[in-house]
Amino acid sequence: MGSDVEKDRFLTLFLRHERELAAIARASLPDWNAVDDVLQEASLVMWRKIDQLQADDEFIPWARMVLRFEVLKYRRSCSRDRLLLDDDLVALIAIEAKDETSEYVQEQRSAIRACLGKFSAEHQKLLLAPYTREEAVKEMAEAAGKTANSLYKRLGRLRTKLHDCVRMQLETAS
Template sequence: MEAPNEHDRGPLGKLPEGEFMRLFIKHEPALRAFARSILPDWHLVDDTLQEASVTMWEKLGQLHDEAGFLPWAKVIVRFKCLSAVDKLRRDRHVLSQQVLELIADEAEAMDAEQYVAIRNALSQCLTQFSPPHRELLLAPYAGDGRVKQIAEQGSKSVNALYKLLGRLRQKLASCIRGQLLPEMS
């Protein structure tokens, strides 16, 4: 697709609104996964991505071509995520800025196809676990205290569930690696 001419651009020299929306929607899953690699929960990802999309629209004049959209957008999302984490620090313990920067660097290097492949492998591998084991695997991401709630509902201690969770995560990681290896060959 050709880059729009200057007269095709929207207000303030930006790409037309429809073109921006098309690019944003196309890359939203990769941006959402990138943000989640930095942020502790999906609600914060939603809020941060919304804030980042406004900034992207405001700074769209900096984008030179369609192919550069995802790397450019990841930089904006990264700064919005790190800003959101700074706000969280005031309320509770979070990972250090240096650790978050390392995570962001690694996640930023991944392209959209890698995110899709990982998400598909995760979905496929989760189906291989029993419903109670799937629930336990997802519990830490469902909110504070979910593992404790599961322990209270069952007959195992919280400590025993965390040990089981560790073993289940190892099996899940192994399955995901097995699903991804054929694609990387």
């Protein structure tokens, strides 16, 4: 993907639907850390293949397909874990979750916006960096004179704080 137009197109579409995709992934994965990992991998695949998407209104079905493959790949890598559900049950849950996600997704988006607003601009930029470019975190580390590993550790801590904040927001709203 070379053009800035395609990059902007991807970012617009992905950020608009990220929480919906996270909710779909969560229905099939054991925890939010797995969701973060799978969503990040899926976003990189989508980023590289956005030029294959014919129309913007086809983004969700296309993204769901990419996400499904990344979920299956993750589940295969964790196949020794007895706590994971079998693939048929996961598919059934995903189908049922599709109908229930829209209200929940709206609540999540609202909670995420509120929680992201509590972070500094620098932390917001770091939280969003993995979804913008594959090398964004490494570039940020170089610019700040830090190691990429230290920034990834900070990103992990920020994600945990964001997750906890969102969870608290959703529990409070319930």
